[in-house]
Amino acid sequence: MRIKKGDLVRVVSGNDKGKEGKILKVFPKADRVxxxxxxxxKRHQRASQNNPQGGIVEKEAPVHASNVMLVxxxxxxxxxxxxxxxxxxxxxxxxxxxxxxxxx
Numbered sequence: 001m002r003i004k005k006g007d008l009v010r011v012v013s014g015n016d017k018g019k020e021g022k023i024l025k026v027f028p029k030a031d032r033v034x035x036x037x038x039x040x041x042k043r044h045q046r047a048s049q050n051n052p053q054g055g056i057v058e059k060e061a062p063v064h065a066s067n068v069m070l071v072x073x074x075x076x077x078x079x080x081x082x083x084x085x086x087x088x089x090x091x092x093x094x095x096x097x098x099x100x101x102x103x104x
Contacts, residue, residue, distance in 0.1 A: 001028045001065060002081040002093060009068040010078045011038060016063075020071060024060065032062035039063050074098050 003009065003023060010020045021035040041061045047054030069078035072095045079097035086092055093102040 001026065001031065002083075003033060003065055003068065003070060008071045008073075009033075009035060010071050011035070011063065011067060012069050012078065013067045014063065015039070027062060030062070031065045033065055033068060034060045034062050035068065036060065070095075070102070072097050072100075073102070074100055 003026065005023050005026055007023050008020060009023060011017055016038045019038055021038045023033050024036055025034040027033070037060070039061045040058045043057050043059055045051055045054050045057045051057070070081055071077065072079040074095075075098055077097065079095045081102070082094045082096050083091050084094045084101070094100070095102060
């Protein structure tokens with residue numbers, strides 16, 4: 001999986017197509033990600049010490065990783081991600097659209 005927590009992504013298919021948000025959590029085994037304020041569902045919460053009121057709470061549900069694309073920081077458009085080997089032997093993520101390295 002080439003998408004990481006904290007990346008800015010755009011949804012390319014589904015009900016929230018075209019929306020952008022930051023990745024909050026990544027589930028690599030299931031190929032799913034949770035994106036801030038995207039794919040909201042309503043949960044009925046029982047009253048507890050943390051939530052004394054209870055009631056209906058909106059929260060983010062996971063989205064399949066194939067339905068999102070990383071937003072290129074320089075061009076502000078969706079881009080694919082490549083890997084590039086640096087001179088010291090380590091690998092870095094690279095934007096396919098602009099060719100620049102992405103911050104890790």
